[in-house]
Amino acid sequence: MDLLQIFRTLKKRLWIIILVPLLTAGIAYFFLKDAAETYKSSTQVATGFTIKDRVQLQEERVSTWEIELKFGNLIETFKSPLVVGLLSYRLILNDLQEPNPFRSMEEDEDFKEYFTQEELQNAAQIFQDKLDSLQILSAYNPKERKLIDLLKYYGYDYGSLSGGLSVQRVNYSDYIAIEFASENPKLSAFAVNTLVEEYQHYHDRMRGVRSNESMEFFTNLVTEKKKVLDEKRDLLRSFQSDSRLYNVETEGEAKVTRIAALEEEKQNEESRLMGLELQLRSINRQLAELQRGGENGGNARILELQNSIDRLNSANIGSNNPAIQDSIALLREKLKLEIARGDLGTTNAQARVERLQEEREQTMLDIQVARQRVGTLGNELARMSYAKSDLAAKRSTIKELEREVELAATEYQSAQEKFNAAKNSFMVDAGSVRQIIYGQPAIEPEPSKAPIFIGLIGMVSMVLCVMVILLVDYVDLSLKTAANLEKQTKIPVAGTLNHINAANLDLYDLFHNTHKDEGLEMFKHLLRKLRYELEETGKQVFLFTSTKQGEGKSFVIMTLAYSLSLLHKRVLIIDTNFKHNTLTESLLAKPQKTRLLNGYMANGKLLLTDGRSDEGRKQAATAAAEAEEGATAEAHTEGQLMSDEQDNYSFISPTHHTNIDIIGSHVTLASPAEVLSGKGFSSLMKELKHHYDYIFMEGASLNDYSDTKELFRYAERVVPVFSAHSVLKQMDKESVRYLRELNGNLMGSVLNKVEFENLKL
Structure with a gap:
C-alpha cells in the first residue's frame, strides 16, 4: 500500500475520521463538564542520600545506581499500602472525631442506613488501634471488611488516595516532592504533611525493631562465641595438666x-x-x-x-x-x-x-x-x-x-x-529523611484539565479510526484496481469501467449530453477506450465470460454494443448464458412471445431469416453457400435448407437501440453443447458474420459451469470480466489458469465496478 493509496483511502472515509472523534470528544465533554475543582498541596523532604553531612563510621563510596535504588525504595515506601493506610486512618479519625471534618456523610442516606453511630464509634477505636500498631485492615475479616467500605465511602481507601497522590524525585537533586490533590485545600495540606509524619513513625518503628533485633542477635552471638572460647581454653589447660607437659x-x-x-x-x-x-x-x-x-x-x-x-x-x-x-x-x-x-x-x-x-x-x-x-x-x-x-x-x-x-x-x-x-550504627543513624518544606493549603484551584483530556480523547479516537480504516483496507483482498487484477491473474487488462448506478442508466443521454457527475463522464471515457481496444483486434465474434456470477458481463456487453452502434456498426448479441438470461430479459420486450435460440428448430436445424423478400433471402443464401465453398458438407446442406416454408421463422429480434439485434434464450439446465450440437450453429455463425460487424456472446460463470469452454469453439476472442469488488479464491484461480491457456484467443480482461477514487491507483 503506497502513500497515494493511503491518502485516497482516508479521503474516501473522511467523514468517519471526523465524525467519530467529534462524537467521542462530545461524550468526554459531557462527563467532564461538571468535574469538581481540585486543590493541590505539596511538600518536600530531604533524603541525605547524596549529601555527606552526617557522622560516618567508615568511608562510603556510593554509586549512581545505588543512589537511584535508594530513591526508588524510598518512593515506593511512601506509596506503599501500609504508609498510605496510616494516612487513611488519620484522615478518617479526623472526620469521625473532629468538629470540622474534611468530608461529611450527614446528608448521605445510604451511608446512615449502612453504618450506625455505635459502629462508627467502634470503627474509630479500631482505626486508632491499627494506627498505633502499624497494621493494615484485612479483607478476610468481616468486621474489618466493613471498615474498608467505610473508607471507600469517605474516599480514604488506598485506591482513592493513590489516585490523588504523587511522590517523585525532584530532577537530580537530593529532594523528593510529595503532592496531593483533592476538592478541599485543607485536606490536601493535611494529607501531604501527615504522610511524611506517618512515614517517619513507620521508619522509626521499623528502625528500632531492626536495631533491637540486630543488637540482640549480636549479643547472643558474642556470648556464644565467648562460651566456646572458654571451653576450648579449659580443655587445653586440662590436657596439659593431666599429661604434665607444659612446654x-x-x-x-x-x-x-x-x-x-x-x-x-x-x-x-x-x-x-x-x-x-x-x-x-x-x-x-x-x-x-x-x-x-x-x-x-x-x-x-x-x-x-x-x-x-x-x-x-x-x-x-x-x-x-x-x-x-x-x-x-x-x-x-x-x-x-x-x-x-x-x-x-x-x-x-x-x-x-x-x-x-x-x-x-x-x-x-x-x-x-x-x-x-x-x-x-x-x-x-x-x-x-x-x-x-x-x-x-x-x-x-x-x-x-x-x-x-x-x-x-x-x-x-x-x-x-x-x-x-x-x-x-544505631547511635549514628537517627534517620536521614526530614521534611524541609511543609504543605500549605492552596489558595486557588488547579487549572481544569478537561480541555486537554477532551482533546486527547479526540486525538486518540482519530488515530484509532485511521488505524482501523487502514487495517481494514490492508486486509481487503478485493481486486480494486487494474494493477491488482493484472498482478493476481497474470492476464493483461484490456479496459476498466468505473462503478455507476446502472438501475436508471440512459445510454442515449449518457453519450449525447454532458453530465456534472464525474463518474458518468469517466465511465463514458473508459467505455470508449474499451471499444477502441476491441476494434483493434480486427475480430468479429467475442465471447464474454467471468469466473463467478454477478461480475457484470451483461452490463459490459450492452454498454459496449451501444458504443459500437454509435459508430454505425451492426451488433448482434446472442444470449448463450442459458443459466442466467439477463440479456434476453433486458433487451427483449416480450421474450416469452419471441422465438428463442434454444426453443425452436425446423427439421432439426437452426434457421435464419432477416425479413427480406423471398428472392432476396434465396440470393443471400446462395451467396453465403458460394462464399463458404470448401466448407463441410453440413454447412452446404444447411444453406440449401432455406425454403419458402421456413421463411416465416426468425430468431433475430431487434432491440430498442438502433443497429443492435439480439438472439434470445430461455433458462435451461442443458449446456450449450447439448443445445447447439448437430443443429448447424457453426454455419449460422458464419452466415451471421456477413450481416453483422460484431457478434457478442455471453457464457455462464467458469466456476460453476462448463458453458464457456463449450462456446469457445464458436468465438474468435474471449473477454473475461472481473468485478473490482471480487476476491479471487481457489476456484477463481483455477478458472483464470484455464483462461491463460487460451493463448492468442484471449483478448484481455475487463475490470468492472472500479471505484472512482481507485481509477488512478
Missing part, C-alpha cells in the same frame, strides 16, 4: 638430646666390650702356649699376635673406630714384649704364666661389667624412645587444641567487632 618444645628437645647421648655411650661401651673379648682370647692362647713350653711356643705367640694385629687393621680400614685402634696398640705392645721375652728364653716362662692369669681374670671382670653396662644403656634407650613417641602424640594433640583456641578467639573477636559496629 612441649623444651621437653622434646631435652629427650632428643638425652637419647643421642645414650646411643653414643652405648656404642662406645659395645666397642670396649669387643676389645676386652679379643684381649681375653689372646691371653687364653698365650697361657696355652706357655704351658706347652719351648721356643716354639714363643715364636707361635709372636705369630699369633702379628695375625691378630693384621685382622684388626683390616677391620679398622674406613671406620677409624677408637676401640679397635686401642686394641691394635695393646697388641703391638704385647708383640714387643714377646719378642723381648724370646730373647730371654724360657727362664721367665713361669712368671709370664702367672702374669697372664692375672690379666685374664681382670679382663673377664671387665667384660662382665661392660656387658651389664650395655644392657643398662639399652633399657634406658628403650624407655626414652617410648617417652619420645608418647611426647609426639601429646604434642600433636596440644597443637590441635591450640589451633581450636586460636580459631575460637578469632570468631569471638569478629563477633565483638560486629556487635560494636551495630551499636555504633
